[in-house]
Amino acid sequence: MNLICNLFSSFFPNLESDGTHREREQNIDASVRFAVLGLIKGSVVWLLVVSLLGLIVSLKLHSPSYLSEYGWLTYGKAYPAFWNALVYGWLFNAGLACVAWIVARLGGRPIGNGGLLIIASGAWNIAVIIGLFGIFKGDQNPYRMLEFPVYVAPFLFAAFIGIGLWILLAFKARAYRSSFASQWYALAGVFSFLWIFTVAQVMIFCLPAQGVFQSVVAAWFGGNLLGLVVAPFAFAVIYYIIPKVLGQHIIGYGQSGIAFWSWILFASCSGLASLVNGPFPAWVASVGVVASFGLFLPLSVFTMQFVSSFLASFSRVWDTISARFAFYAVVAFIVSTVLLILGSLRGVQEVTQFSQFNDGVRYLFLVGFAGMAFTGMIYYMLPRLLNKELPNSSLADLQFWVQGLGIFTITVSLVAGGYAHGALLNGSDADTIAILFNTKGYLFLTSLGSVIFAFGNFAYAVSFVWILLSPRTEKEKSADLIKSAPELEYTHS
16 A cells, blocks of 8 residues: 555655745646656566567577477567567657657746647557567568568557657747757657658558669668667757756757758668668669768767767766766767768678678667667656655666676677678688587677676666655655756757
């Protein structure tokens, strides 16, 4: 009974004092509390599912007989289920929770229509569940990140329309006519998904394009899902969290427009680089390679802005859990983007194209960059949404180090092992059994990293449940528990 009362208190805080320091923020948080907490809860559940699927996939790489008695858990089904659960389940829930809260906070006034966001996000998760069951059933499609059966697409699209409409209405209702980089990326991610998802579904499934053009559209969609949807959500978080946590302007903020438009331009075509050496017109892949190298321009601006801002207040990074996650995300973004650019070279792809190299780069980008950024933002949001302090900060610290180690281990093993695998595969005396034997150590290391990462995810789930169910202390009954963060976005020059 006490646990139920504590949970009720988390959702309906009865705070004392006049709350003069955070009256506006309290009203905004109250208007989005149910919807945002629902998305965070969904992200935590999906993260645990991803941990299990990732471990199964990694074990099957070096132990093919593992769970072989279950036909619905073959590698061909578990592999796409893992990536789809990671992106559409964990990252979309976490990213949309962060984006919704950021847009509401930067808008400066309470947001209505909370029911729309709750219903739409619930419908999204139901559609993802149906999609995963379709994959395990054998109804999957043969295109990366489009493996969900065709009967799931209308539900995903309708649900995201509801989420996107709420974010658009929240942006339109803002009290401040000016807009900020976090809002640019939030809106860009929403509109980009509606655009690329519609084009992909129409040109591949509804009115199929002829010949190999379906594969071109699929490669374009896969690249844009990372570059124009997940990445912008993560950029919105980084641009928001640096001034809030470090208490300073983002260095070089005036160049944010250059970074935004150049990223949108080049990221929209970089996915075509994966078509190198395929049965496609040479110019198509060349556009992708050139666009990939064009990413050096926004990467340079992002690196200057983010790294310089963190180094200017580096002592605060290690004192604040949310800033620590954001810093890890920035480093992962820089490394993964450089690997993505170099990996687009034709000479490199001749070695890595049919190995786990690209999976390692993709994993670092999605989990190390976006996943860690969203997690840091959630640790910033939860105390403000609930007006509670973290019950155990040591658990959050443990999660950071364990998750960080797991991501590093998996990335190194997939990237290094993938390159070694590709080099052996291209040898004149290539022997599949010998290659498997020589790369088995890397695959074992991937499984070890998956176990470590799963342990960190469990700590994250415990932290989330703990803060929801913990009793409210006398200190936490004050509306002024969480002091207002510097509203630097409103006063930047």
